[in-house]
Amino acid sequence: MPDPISDPIDTKQSLLDAAEALIAERGVAGASLRAITTRAGTNLAAANYHFGSKKALARAVIARHLRPINAERLRLLDAAEDEADDRGPDLESLVNIFVGPVVRFGREMPDRGRHFAQICGRAMTQPDPMLRESLLGELAEAIQRFTKAFARALPELSPEELLWRMQFMVGAMAHTIAGSQMIEAIHGDTLDTRDLDGIVERMVRFLCGGLAAPMEGSR
């Protein structure tokens, strides 16, 4: 007799939750369908019935939260551009809008949010092109919009220099949310790596300084 309380209200959702947690913990290759379906309280066939394949399941895990997060980003960008004068939103606002929603997403859903952020941070440099491109596809529009906005806020930068600085920004962000294993391994006892608001503040400060760095070594 199955437990009527924790009954699988929605098998699909349970599979996504289990996959999210296990992929975050062990990576895509390390999270077997058997482990995922066991954790979800179902079986192998169910995963293939609902998603068709393991890769499709992984893609669904990414898309589930990334889509609303990116929508939120673009919504905030729209609002900021409406409010700003004709020079556009200032740098700090843009960085906050770009970085904040992703990192802060972990606050509303502490576990799932953190897992999701880890997966996305890793997916950017993942060898599997399928997964990487599915992530980039979700991000493409946001990247284009933000590139234009940053170009307006940083008119003294050449287009090339701006693209590279955005690359560095994404790297700092992705690496930090992918898990701060390094900083935890070395100073885990003295630092609070769960104070997401504080981390966002620090990251925004750093990124603004980097993005606005002068081109010539005028020290």
Add this chain to the structure above:
Amino acid sequence: MPDPISDPIDTKQSLLDAAEALIAERGVAGASLRAITTRAGTNLAAANYHFGSKKALARAVIARHLRPINAERLRLLDAAEDEADDRGPDLESLVNIFVGPVVRFGREMPDRGRHFAQICGRAMTQPDPMLRESLLGELAEAIQRFTKAFARALPELSPEELLWRMQFMVGAMAHTIAGSQMIEAIHGDTLDTRDLDGIVERMVRFLCGGLAAPMEGSR
């Protein structure tokens, strides 16, 4: 009759080269021992004979170049601290020493260097703790030395703030050398992602700006 020219002069070295290229391309999990040994012109047993296991082979791939690179970093740091006045080396010198040897390593050995950098960039956030910790072990001394040096060059930062900023710096660096798939996928036709010297220059500018960013929003 085996080709006397490309004969396996050193099976161990061939295995390291093949593993390096394939792990960079497909990741540790995606690079099978069969693919590695075939590329190296030998067979499965040879890999286990020389390295004992696949994980040990992966660790050897990381250690082979990382150890001399870190030695070079520390050597440059020593030299800079000898030359500097009692305030220690300035920020730009430190960033150059920290970032330069890793990225520029790709110039001397174009293919192997790039592959190795990709592997290291990925290993930092890799789910496999074995590989991650072996990388962190190699880096531990360098990180401690550079933390002290940066603290001297940036006396206005609290220890916490400095650690986070170094975390962001490592992230920007790791993500960039892990492969600029994102920037290439979006603007691959207009940017030269192989001009390593130029990238180092740009990265140093960005990182100096970020590391030295003011703590208060004094705009």
Add this chain to the structure above:
DNA sequence: GCTTGAATCAAACGTTCGTTTGAATTCTAC
């Protein structure tokens, strides 16, 4: 009450993986 389609399940399939084995070969030193 029977039918239909979606959903779940245990079981098995075929493949690929890392590792091991034992014989063959090559190299080295006496």
Add this chain to the structure above:
DNA sequence: GTAGAATTCAAACGAACGTTTGATTCAAGC
């Protein structure tokens, strides 16, 4: 030249993987 260690090789092993199959359960719709 030969003994002995080091190295290479083809073949096989057992485990784990993603996927498929066919039977079974369940909830509506007529």
